[in-house]
Amino acid sequence: MQNNKKSPKNNPNNFFNQNPLITFAIFSVVVILLFKALVGENSSMEGQTGSKRTQQVSYSEFKELVSNKTLNKVEIGQTFIRAKSTDGTLYTTRIVKGDTELVKELDKQGIDYSGFSETNWFTEMFGWLFPFLIIMALWMFFAGRMQKSMGNGILGMGGSKNMVNSEKPKTKFDDVAGVEEAKEEVQEIVDFLKHPGRYVEIGAKIPKGVLLVGSPGTGKTLLAKAVAGEADVPFFSVTGSSFIEMFVGVGAARVRDLFEQAKKDSPSIIFIDEIDAIGKSRAAGGMMGGNDEREQTLNQLLSEMDGFGTDTPVIILAATNRPETLDQALMRPGRFDRQVLVDKPDFEGRIKILKVHTKGVKMDDDVELEEVARLTAGLAGADLANVVNEAALLAGRKNQKTVKQQDLFESVERALAGLAKKSRRINPKEKKIVAYHESGHALLAETTKGAKQVSKVSIVPRGLAALGYTLNKPEEDKFMMQRHELWAEVDVLLGGRAAEQVFIGEISTGAGNDLERATDIIKSMVQTYGMTDVAGLMVMEKSRQSFLGPQGGSSREYSDKLAQDADEFIKASLDEHYKAVVARLEEYRGAIEDMVKLLYKKENITGEEVRNIILDFEKENGIESKVQEHINEIEDELKEDASMSEKESKVDEQ
Structure with a gap:
């Protein structure tokens, strides 16, 4: 059988094959050191005598040999002395710096002495070449690194194999x-x-x-x-x-x-x-x-x-x-x-995506992916994959064998509102303000025609700054909004600020984002959608549109008078709707108080609980049910949508 294993010599990934210059430099240094250690110290006298007996003695022993006239020739170098005895033995010793008596003793005993250089032509030449070899080795090393990072060719320019x-x-x-x-x-x-x-x-x-x-x-x-x-x-x-x-x-x-x-x-x-x-x-x-x-x-x-x-x-x-x-x-x-x-999925598409991502996850029998899909309108496929994964992580943290429906709902909340900050403790005063604020949003959402129904109200802090939140999700996907739906959204946004004024008696900074969004909606109705009498059908501002929506920046192409009229209309509309919202909250004061009590007790209440509280209040006080009217409106839309889907299915079958 053929052996395909590469030897170190032929292995292209071997360090020495990839860096030949560095290999040569290392080899040269080793050879020189060996040459110097084995040959350099005694080459002169060995060449003269052919003797191979060499003894290394101490300096004091060497001076004693001089005094006894045992030596007949001495050579003095920069760091050591070597000498030949009368019987041909070579002696070496290290020089003791500052000793001036040795030369006098040699003269006294009549011993022949001379100096010698401890280096030779080879080591001197290497001393000149070694810095250049080091520079060339470093250059080759960094050039190789650039070639690996950039591809092939000169300095790697032009290659794409590593990036593809x-x-x-x-x-x-x-x-x-x-x-x-x-x-x-x-x-x-x-x-x-x-x-x-x-x-x-x-x-x-x-x-x-x-x-x-x-x-x-x-x-x-x-x-x-x-x-x-x-x-x-x-x-x-x-x-x-x-x-x-x-x-x-x-x-x-x-x-x-x-x-x-x-x-x-x-x-x-x-x-x-x-x-x-x-x-x-x-x-x-x-x-x-x-x-x-x-x-x-x-x-x-x-x-x-x-x-x-x-x-x-x-x-x-x-x-x-x-x-x-x-x-x-x-x-x-x-x-x-x-x-x-490749657009964001609709309701049916979200169900299919959830089914794909739950294939490898153990789901409980009570899980209804349709409910999850209904709550996740506007989320992309990657978001839905993250929802399923987060639910599985939650189930594992609770030591459950399967993922339950509640785990999926909690995961959806994380995706829409952020991670719950249970460790963030808010004082009772702020908690009270948040409870009334969110209850105001919820009541307007349930009693205003065209508004999005409530799915959950919470006074548990989530995300970076939210101290509470109200989740409003449509029952079906919407790709456009009518004028009454935009006004309904403005009313819902103003509901939090109005609730603070009605029930607390003082306003807070918590409604800043709500007011900004409400202002933007009315501004778009005036300047872009032609839904008001201020500019009629004239578009006042042409935004730089992108696939993801307006990208900021606009060019003003209208008069100062029209700009002033638009500003006055926006302010007057906000004031008018705010007064109507305050009146609605005054009318449903008892329902708000019941909602706040339940929020204080549970911290989280469902949309169904919100609707039941308002329906009970309307029944007790003989108020014509705006909640039921809103529910009927949504049910009619769902029936109409289902009817259209059925007709489209029949056409496809034909």
């Missing part, structure tokens, strides 16, 4: 849930990679590049891996930032190398994550001076995408959450000519 992760992923489309439309869009990419001839024969041109667009955590990278896994082709993944180095031209060389590797292993997929790192628009003025390297890298990427034909079985996938910043040359047909939206 090449693999054949095992991920399949079944492992990707909640993005069904995106999977359908990339399905033909898989088919092309499996059967390229089918498309070439018919004359179809498969997209060269597919840009996956979506918020962070929605599964763009996972979907790209699934495409490669389904097609069973090599998957070259790299991040956009890894192309950029301090040396100009490195990024472009790495792009060339990456595409060469992909073509050699075709059919294959190149995946560039966070492509906005190199693909930002050149027209924005962001590529000047020190950023010239990014522009060269982008130009090389554009030319490489043009460099292979539509029949070349290499597909480029890229991911970004900021498509509005990309250069238009990247987005034109022939390059990234298809954009696939």
